[in-house]
Amino acid sequence: MLAARWHAARDVRLEEVPEPVPGPGEVLVEVACAGICGTDVSEYRDGPHMIRSGPVTLGHEWSGRVTALGMQVSGVEPGQRVCGDACIRCGTCEWCRRGEYNICRSGASVGLHRDGAFARYLTVPAYTLVPLPDAVSNAAGALVEPLAVGLHAVRQGRVTPGDSVAVVGFGMVGCAALLAARAAGAARIAVVEPRPERLRLATELGGEPAGRNRFDVVIECSGLAEAMPAALEMVRRGGRLVLAGIAHTPATVDLGRIVYYEREVIGALGYRYDLERVVALLAAGRLDVSPLLCPPISLAEILGGGFERSLNDPAAPLRVLVNPA
Ligand SMILES: [Zn+2]
Ligand SMILES: [Zn+2]
Known part of the structure; x- marks a missing residue:
């Protein structure tokens, strides 16, 4: 499958990579829509900032559909529409045990420290999934994380x-x-x-x-x-x-x-258990994101129409959305 991979500053490549296989506790997701974050743009402009080593597939704001489950996964069904909490955490440190997982001692992020959503498929730990009701579109679902x-x-x-x-x-x-x-x-x-x-x-x-x-x-x-x-x-x-x-x-x-x-x-760093609240507010019509939505670009357009445009065009939308399928 095609993936947008960060190798170094000003060096994001569209490359063929093998489709990922979900490990224990992970699920495979087919990405429906992914947003280009300011973090992605700054990693492209003059990174690495948060990235520790490349190459890595970028993209931590996404919506999609679960297509396969790894071992030891329960409470998730194939076919389920979901978005993802980007915060990878240990689950055992003092802060994780307090529920403050966003300040986990060994925290990391999808799309920066492991492969992300600028590809047709990604694998994520099942604990990061947040279900999307029918009332929340794929495009709105990709905005839940920010x-x-x-x-x-x-x-x-x-x-x-x-x-x-x-x-x-x-x-x-x-x-x-x-x-x-x-x-x-x-x-x-x-x-x-x-x-x-x-x-x-x-x-x-x-x-x-x-x-x-x-x-x-x-x-x-x-x-x-x-x-x-x-x-x-x-x-x-x-x-x-x-x-x-x-x-x-x-x-x-x-x-x-x-x-x-x-x-x-x-x-205030990131979020903790806030994606569920955002989904509930979107579903209830209490967060109107319609002025933020624009037609998604294809993965092939991500460099020019995504990264370069976000860097150089003051009229670029707040979020350029990508449909990697
Ligand atoms: Zn972000
Ligand atoms: Zn922790």
Whole structure:
């Protein structure tokens, strides 16, 4: 089968590889739809960042259908429509036992540390599967994973009905945070985003310009170290700053601005048991992702129409979707 495999920065190849065989505890999935994440694009641009060794088939946001079961798999049936939690965990460390598997001591990710979804088939541990009801399309199913990142950030920020929320940086995580904050009952959601195309989409989804206000919860999704001081100043006295973006350089923040105002600063990494909630919200019509959906490209188009376009075209959709079949 054809697979999009990362070998090095600027070296993602479409290659013929053998169809994978599910090992013990694993299932074989035929991929219906897969999304190109900013992480994939940054691994292509100047990686490796999270990848430890190549070559590896990219793709950790996907929906599909179970086609075969390995040994010791129960509770899953062939034919079942599913999406996948990308988080590979040990299941035995202190954090896994607390249910905080996203901060597992030996955590890893599908599509970065083992072969992912930019191919017709992938194998994943059965514990990562989340069933998709008929009401959730394959395209929406491929968005469940990034939406879960936004929902986790909103949950870490303890957003409650009536809160004012600000989202800094309107990439996919910022967009997911906006949608999740709306679903959580936020009264106002302001968005800070310099790119006009992105700000337009934010407005379409119910966001508004931030102005000079302060907010109950600020969710930082840009991952830019230089955005941190301003993001902190947007938090009201006693409010919360959630860091959902990952800065690659140290940020300079006056800690007095946290202490004197009794602000909280909270990290949010990935998600834990949030995909199930996202699927439930999608099925209930409480997360409208229709403005994010666009016709999927084929695997053969993934370099030009996917990676290069996401890097260079400001009008590229937030998520380029791929149909690898
Ligand atoms: Zn991702
Ligand atoms: Zn663990």
